[in-house]
Structures are given as C-alpha cells and as structure tokens.
Amino acid sequence: MRLMGWKTFRHGVHPPELKDETSGLPIRQFPFAPVLIVPLSQHLGKPALPLVQEGQEVLRGQRLAKADGFFSVSMHAPASGVVRRIGLAPSISGRMTTAVFLEPFPGSTQEVLEGTPCPVDTATPDEIIAAIQDAGVVGLGGAAFPTHVKLKIPEGKSVDTLIINGVECEPYLTTDHRVMLEQREDIYLGIRYLLKATSVERVIIGVEANKPDAARHLREGLPTDLPVTVSVLPVKYPQGAEKMLISALLGREVPSGGLPLDVHALCVNVATTAEIGRLLPHGRGIQERAITITGPAVREKGNYRIPMGTPLRFLLEQVGVTDEVHRVFLGGPMMGHAASNLDISITKGTSGVVAFTGVESDRTHDREYPCIRCGYCLDACPLFLDPCKLGALARNEEHAVMAEEFHLMDCFECGACSFVCPSHIPLVQRFRVAKGAVRKKAALEKAAS
C-alpha cells in the first residue's frame, strides 16, 4: 500500500535504529577458532546426514553432510582440518543437537575446494535448484528456511514477482547493508540464477530509506538486460518480514495460513542471493557468512565474515567485550535469542551477535504491570491481530481459544507488541509458548488418531 507517496505496510513500530556504528565498516574475514562446532541442523527441516567419520581429514569446502530428502540441505567444511568428534552440542534453542567438531589445521593455506560449476547460461531450472540445495543455501535473514524449497514452485501455482529483501529492519544489524555495497555483482548474478530457476518476469529489490548508499550503488550497477527495479521503503519494523514486504511493495496480502506463493510472489534475502551468485559458478557450498558483531559491550564492533561453527566464546574473545557485559544474543534485539551458554556456535541463521551491558538490559526489566487496554499493541501488530486479548488469554493458558478465535498461529513473533507495551507485558514471549503448546497438542492428536 501507499502512504503519502511512500510504499509501506500498515501498523508496525519504530525502534531506535542504532546502525551507524557498524554500517560504514567493510566486512572483514574472521580468524578460525581452535575448534569449530558445526551443527548438522542449521536449517529448518530434516538435519543433514553426516558423510565424514571421526578422525577423518577434510578440506575447506568439502561436503561434511548431505541433505536428507528434499526438505534439507548439505553442510560443508568451514575449514581444512580434522574431524575430532561427531556428537551432541548445545544450540541456541536450548536443545542439544548433533554437530561435527572440526579442528582446523594451524598451518593450512585454507584454500577453498572447487566443486562442479553450475553455469548460469546452460543450466536447466532443475539443475539450478539442485545446485542451490547442494550448496547448502538457506535464508540468511534469520529463518534459515531452505531456499531451494521456495524456488520449486508447485504445479498449478504461478509467481510473477521475485522480491529481493534488502530491508534489514532489525536494529543494530548492518550485514545486508554491507553485502549490498560490497557484493553487487554477486547479487545480480544470484538474481540471474533465481530468474532462470523460476522464470519470473520481474524483480524488485526492497531497501529501507536508512540505506540510501546501498540503493544508489545497486541502481548504478543495474545490468540493462535484467528486469530489476530498486524500491526504497520508509524505515519501519518489521518491514523485513516476508508478508510485510510483499504488502509494502505489491499491495498484496498473504492470506492467513498461506504462503507468498498464494499471492504470486517469492521473497529471497539479499545476502542469500549474493551467496547463490558467489557459490554456484564454483560449485562451492556455504562455509561462512557475514555477521554484525555489535552492542555497547563490544570493543571491536564491525561486520565480519565468520566461518560456520565458530563458538560464541571465541568470537567474543576476538572482538573483545567490556567488563560490563550482561547479556549476549544472536540475531537482532527484536527477534534475536538470548544466549544461555557461550559454547553455542554461529550457524547459517545467525545474522548478528549483540552484547548488552547491564544498563541496556535494565531498560527491559521484567516488572509486569496490568494491561490498561491502551491499544498500542493493536496499532503495532502488522498482522492486525489483537495482542491485548491474546495476552489476557495466554495468562490463563487458554491456548485453544487463542488459536481458534484469535488467529494465534498467524503471529510470526516480530515482537512489535512487546516493544510498545507500556505495561511491559511479555506478550510475544507468551505467544511463543502458546504456539508451542498448540503445535504439541496437534501433534499428539495426530499421533493418537
């Protein structure tokens, strides 16, 4: 939809952006940790099946694990080294997951292994989709949804617009911004691959107005033979969410419980697109990704290209944190998860590491006040749900009512309601719990019948 000449979506919030400290810093290569812990489940879907054994030497870029079925992707070695162990490791969700413990060779040149190239001119759509799955590409915006699954358009559905998501609406994060400035050619090559795989007619790159240099840079290098437009959107959270971006750019509303496909749109993150353009011509896989490391407690703030599986502890030691460090979380401050443990490793879905001191943490203190029905959350919710009512129901654990009458399952947990709530009610946190309970109940009922 349009608002005073600007394309945007309705509702949403304006958290402080706090991007200035890192948005001007180029992406730098990060050193290898003494041990890299590479989880086999860094994506949504089935965990990958390991192809290596304990004690085996691997080369950087070699495949460590293969996809288990269509809804899964491969995993590649982030460094040349020895597989020390395959066992359980802690993950950000709190669960232990199977991981490959890889010890890089200290003296290695860390040359990346070349694979079978997938040339954009000659490859068929199915070959490109298979190559993307083999390269282990998932949505790098944070959800880590396997990209090739999106590209495989089911029979009877059609897509007319490909949206490249360069919004990056989370406060603090600047990786997509840097990728747009530094990897323009990769992005356009990635778009060629995506166009060929899906035969879509037009491409829109959505960029928020706080990154004018990125939009300008992309426009300047626009290849004349590509049907691409760069669209600048006003700054608003959560514009980077698929459904909101589609609503902003195309004015189409993804139906409840539906997918972007239902409104003939397809959304791919800009960093994911750049990775496709970077990896496929060489037949390589993802072994590292760009991450913003920032926050008031971090000394060497910046954007880094970090090998997958780098443990959080090593990462924080390298950039240095002040003594006042109080809380570390992966992802942005709105949707990120607080780390309970520093042995968690960086995965494909990690877009940033933010460290807060006690001062910032205090601002989000736990004290909960009564709901005064001010309606701020109603104005914030981008999906037009009723967080006020849902919150009251969540308190009494009326999960079934929440799901059936108040569309709980439509909530994608952007946290806008919790951000604005003047009574500091942990709304989105409760909705997560409720969604988990509803899913569990559905699974149990299914198993019983």
Place this chain on the structure above:
Amino acid sequence: MRLDFEETRDLWKKFEALRPHFQKGGKFEKLYPLFEAKETFLFVPPHTAKGRVHVRDAMDIKRLMSTVVVALIPCILWGMWNVGYQKLLAQGDPTPLLACLGHGAWHMLPIILVSYLVGGICEVTFAIVRKHEINEGFLVTGMLFPLVCPPTLPLWMVAGGIAFGTIIGKEVFGGTGMNILNPALTARAFVFFAYPAHMSGDAVWSAAGPDAVTGATPLAVAAAAHGPGVVTALGAQGITYRDSFLGLIPGSMGEVSALACLIGALILVGTGVGAWRIMISMIAGGLAGGFLMNASAGATSAGIMHLPPHWHLVLGGFAFGTVYMATDPVSAAATHTGKLIYGFLTGVLAVLIRAVNPAYPEGVMLAILFMNVFAPLIDHFVVQSNVKRRLARV
C-alpha cells in the same frame, strides 16, 4: 522524577538494608507492596528481561500516567485561579492575580490532599491484601476527581467519594486495567447522587460565604431560561462565549476552562497518550447533539434546547470530559473505529442528557459512564465486522 542510580547510591543502600524486613519472613512482610512501590517510584529496579525483544519503547505505564498528570497542570492552575477569582468577585472584592491564586489554593489544595490521601490508603490496603503492586493509576484518579468537584464540597464527602471510586469503581473488579467504569467519574457520580445538595444547584459553585451574591452555572441558567433567547439570557447573567471558553465562569474546580483543556489535549495528543479519535469524535457528537436539540426545540421549550451547538462544547464538563475522562484507555473502546463510535455517541448522549433532563445539567459524566459500559460491546462489533469483511474478501 526517577532518580539517577549513581547520585543516590547512599539512599539506595539505606533502602536495601531495610529490604530483609519486608521480604518473606521479615517483620513487615505484609507491607512489601509499600516497600516495592518506593522502589519503583524512586528507582528503576535492576531486573532484566530474559526472553525475546531485548529493546523496549521508552513509553511505559509510569510515563503514560505522569504525562496525564502533566497535561492536567493547565487545568489545575487555571482552576486554582478561577476558584479564588469567583470567590472574590462574588464578595465584591478586587481580584489581583496572587490573591485569586491564594484563595483558590486555600479551597482546592485540601480537597486534592484528601483525595490523594484517602485514595492512596485504599490503593495500598488493596495492594497489601491482594499482594500485588501499587499502581501509579491512582495518581491520575486522585487528581481527576477533585477537579470535577465544586470548591465547596466538604472534605468528608471528598474522602467518601474517592474511596467509593477507588474501591467500587476499580478494586472490586480486580484493580488497574480491569475496571469497567472510569474510577474518577464513579466517585463523582456517587457524590452527585448521594449528596445532591452539595453537588448541584446554584449555591455550591462559588467558595464565597453564604451572604455573598453567587452566580449560577451557565448550564443552570440555560436550563432555567425559556425559548430561543437563551444566549441573551446568559448574557444577562454576564456570561459570554469568550468567558466560557477561557473559563471565567463558576463551575467545578478544574473544568471551567476549555482553553486549559485544549492545552492539555495538545500535550496528550502530541505525546500519543490521549486518543485523538475519541476527542475529535466526541466534539463532533456534541455538535451533532446540539443541532439535533435545536431542530427539535419548540418555541416554549427550555432554553438549553435552543443553545447553539458550539456553546455546549465550552460549558460544564464537556471539554474536560472529552480530553481527560472519555480518553481513559481502560474504560474506553480500544479499536480505531470503536473509538470513533464511542466518542461520537458519548458526545451526543452528553448533550441529550443535558437538554432533555434539566435535573441533570451535567450530562457529560453520565454520558461517559454510560458509554464506558458499552465500550466492550462496541469493540466486539468492530472486531466482528472486520472478521466478516476479511472473510468476504477471501
């Protein structure tokens, strides 16, 4: 007024030393809410969030409540001056600024103090018994109530009113956020119906002694007048539109000045605390109600039926009710469309009660209380119509 932690470390330490007495097993265990309230009034407590959303909007419930109190300041100051001014005027004395303020404060401050004291005691008692926290909401209620009372109200009635408003209007429903009616208006309604002689009539609006010549409120004048010449009748009493807008008329302590309410409205709308939808629609409703009355008025009907619509906005509690009372988020409608409907109906109803029932010239209070009851229903229908519209589109 939150204190900076560094500056007050010593004070904080002293309080911390007292903490064990207030915690479970301590001497004053039962009074923990009181101790805890000190902490939240003075300091930001050192708790931390653990889940998602690691940043928060700076607008929290305390700032919300304090913004309302700040927005009330123009009404308080004007009211203080006007109470003194009306008194001196009625006594035939000169009316210098400071003397007016002094006389006004003499009548007004005890009422505000009693309101806060009694309201606070009720709040604290309930917090202790129910083991919940003391909420800043009573700072607003305790200030709103005195402002809608006449300056001559006996203090024991103030105490009874605010106690009724806090307990029956709010606490019996489960405390802040759970009340159906606006607690300050509930308090006023209680006093109005229990002690009508002290809340209505001509004699109560001026703080001057019984011998002085006291003026009736413009609404009473309009209700008593007959036929279309109502503005002339008001003029005969020395009441002009300009005076009514500025607030140079007798009336409840804080609500005489539409101008002061307008300044308050700007503060509330500017900070996003007050709902402009309710204010605008209530004004529209008041005007619509006024036109309706004019159209249905006969030559012999009461003067208030003939009162031009724009007069309704500046007389009595209409402006005050629009800005501070109807916008109370707890008791108002929450959806956008709901707010518009709620405000409009409140405005129409206020004028209707005023004009049709001359016994209650102050219809705004009753209109808002009445619509408070219907607010959840309005919200329900708005939500249902949204659901229907979206279903039809699929």
